[in-house]
Amino acid sequence: MSQSPSFAVISGAQVHRAVSGREEQITRIVEAAYRLHGEGRTVNPDSYFLRFPDRPSSRIIALPASVGGEVDVHGIKWISSFPENVAAGIPRASAVLILNDTATGYPFACLESSIISAARTAASAALAAVELSARRGVRPTRVGFFGVGLIARYLHTYLAGNGLEFESLGVHDLSAEHAEGFKGYLERTERGQITVHDKPEDLIRSSDLVVFATVAGEPHVLDPAWFAHNPLVLHVSLRDLSPEIILSSYNVVDDVEHCLKANTSPHLAEQRVGHRDFVAGTLYDVLTDKITPPADQPVIFSPFGLGVLDLAVARHVYDQVQANGDLQTVPEFFHEMKRYG
Numbered sequence: 009m010s011q012s013p014s015f016a017v018i019s020g021a022q023v024h025r026a027v028s029g030r031e032e033q034i035t036r037i038v039e040a041a042y043r044l045h046g047e048g049r050t051v052n053p054d055s056y057f058l059r060f061p062d063r064p065s066s067r068i069i070a071l072p073a074s075v076g077g078e079v080d081v082h083g084i085k086w087i088s089s090f091p092e093n094v095a096a097g098i099p100r101a102s103a104v105l106i107l108n109d110t111a112t113g114y115p116f117a118c119l120e121s122s123i124i125s126a127a128r129t130a131a132s133a134a135l136a137a138v139e140l141s142a143r144r145g146v147r148p149t150r151v152g153f154f155g156v157g158l159i160a161r162y163l164h165t166y167l168a169g170n171g172l173e174f175e176s177l178g179v180h181d182l183s184a185e186h187a188e189g190f191k192g193y194l195e196r197t198e199r200g201q202i203t204v205h206d207k208p209e210d211l212i213r214s215s216d217l218v219v220f221a222t223v224a225g226e227p228h229v230l231d232p233a234w235f236a237h238n239p240l241v242l243h244v245s246l247r248d249l250s251p252e253i254i255l256s257s258y259n260v261v262d263d264v265e266h267c268l269k270a271n272t273s274p275h276l277a278e279q280r281v282g283h284r285d286f287v288a289g290t291l292y293d294v295l296t297d298k299i300t301p302p303a304d305q306p307v308i309f310s311p312f313g314l315g316v317l318d319l320a321v322a323r324h325v326y327d328q329v330q331a332n333g334d335l336q337t338v339p340e341f342f343h344e345m346k347r348y349g
C-alpha cells in the first residue's frame with residue numbers, strides 16, 4: 009500500500025444533516041439490511057453487555073457486525089445507557105460507531121452514533137408498523153406512546169415519515185414532566201387529539217398502535233386483558249410485558265436468537281414455558297410473506313436491535329458526507345506504515 013489509509017471523524021451535527029427529513033430513505037436502508045440479514049449475507053454476533061456492580065442501571069453495549077451486498081462494511085457500535093443522565097439534563101444514550109474497510113480491515117471512520125442508533129431503531133419499528141398493519145388489513149389511527157424520551161420522539165417522526173396518520177395520540181410516562189414535554193412536542197407537529205393518560209391501562213385500551221420506549225428492567229404491564237382489542241405493539245424497550253401477555257399474542261422479532269436473550273420479555277416467556285413456539289417468526293419472514301400476522305390477536309414486534317442496521321445507516325451517512333465534500337479526516341492517524349521503518 010503506497011498511501012496511508014485515511015481516517016475520518018463524523019460529528020453528530022453531520023449525521024443529523026445526513027438523516028433528518030429523510031425518514032423514508034433511511035427506512036428503505038434498514039429494510040435492505042433486514043433482507044441481507046435474512047438472506048444470510050451478514051455477520052451479527054451476540055452483543056456484549058458491559059455492566060457495573062456498583063451501578064446496575066447502567067451498561068455499555070458492543071455490537072460488532074458485518075454487512076455484505078452493496079453496504080460492504082464491517083464495524084462496531086459502542087453504546088452507553090446511563091438512565092440517570094436524563095435527570096442531569098443530558099440524554100441517556102451516547103455512542104460511537106467505527107466503520108472498517110472489508111478489504112484491509114482498516115478502520116476508516118468514527119461516527120457519532122446516538123442519532124444513527126435512534127434513527128435505525130425508529131426506522132425498524134416504523135417498517136414493522138407499516139408492514140404488519142398492511143398484512144393484518146388494519147390501519148392504526150390511534151397511537152399510544154408508553155415512555156416518552158428520545159426514542160419515542162424518533163419513533164413518532166419515523167411513523168409520520170412513513171405515511172402513518174393518527175386521529176388521536178396518547179401519552180403515558182412515569183414522569184408527568186416527561187409526558188408534558190412530549191405532549192408539547194406532539195402539539196407542534198400533529199393535528200390529531202392529544203391526551204396524556206395517567207393510567208397505563210387507559211393508554212393501552214385507547215390505542216390500536218402502542219409504542220413501548222421506557223427504560224423498565226422488568227415487566228410492569230402484566231394483564232393480557234388490557235390487549236383484548238388486539239392492538240399492534242412496538243415493544244422497542246423489550247422488557248415491559250409479562251410472559252402472559254407475550255404468550256397470548258402473535259410475536260414477531262428481528263432475530264430469534266438475539267431477541268430471546270438478556271431477560272427480554274420473550275426470553276422470560278421462553279423460560280416460563282421451556283420452548284419458543286410462541287414466536288411466529290421474524291420481520292424478514294413478514295417481508296417475504298412467509299408468515300401473515302392476524303387481525304384477531306394482539307401482534308407484538310420485539311426488536312432486539314441488530315448491529316447490521318447501525319452499520320448500514322452509518323455507511324450511508326459516510327457516503328453522503330463524502331459526496332458532499334465534508335469529510336474531515338485526521339491527518340497522520342495511521343503512522344507506523346513502513347515494515348522496516
Ligand SMILES: NC(=O)c1ccc[n+]([C@@H]2O[C@H](COP(=O)([O-])OP(=O)(O)OC[C@H]3O[C@@H](n4cnc5c(N)ncnc54)[C@H](O)[C@@H]3O)[C@@H](O)[C@H]2O)c1
Pocket residue numbers: 089091094100101125126129154155156157158159160180181182183186221222223224228244245246311312313314
Ligand atoms: N430495541 C432496540 O433496538 C432499541 C434501540 C434503542 C433504544 N432502545 C430502548 O428504548 C428505550 C427508550 O430509550 P430513550 O433513549 O428514549 O430513553 P429515555 O430515558 O430518554 O426515556 C425513557 C422514558 O421512559 C419513562 N419510563 C421509564 N420507566 C417507565 C415505566 N415503567 N412506565 C412509563 N414510563 C417509564 C421515563 O420516565 C422516560 O421518560 C430504552 O429502554 C432503550 O434501551 C431499544
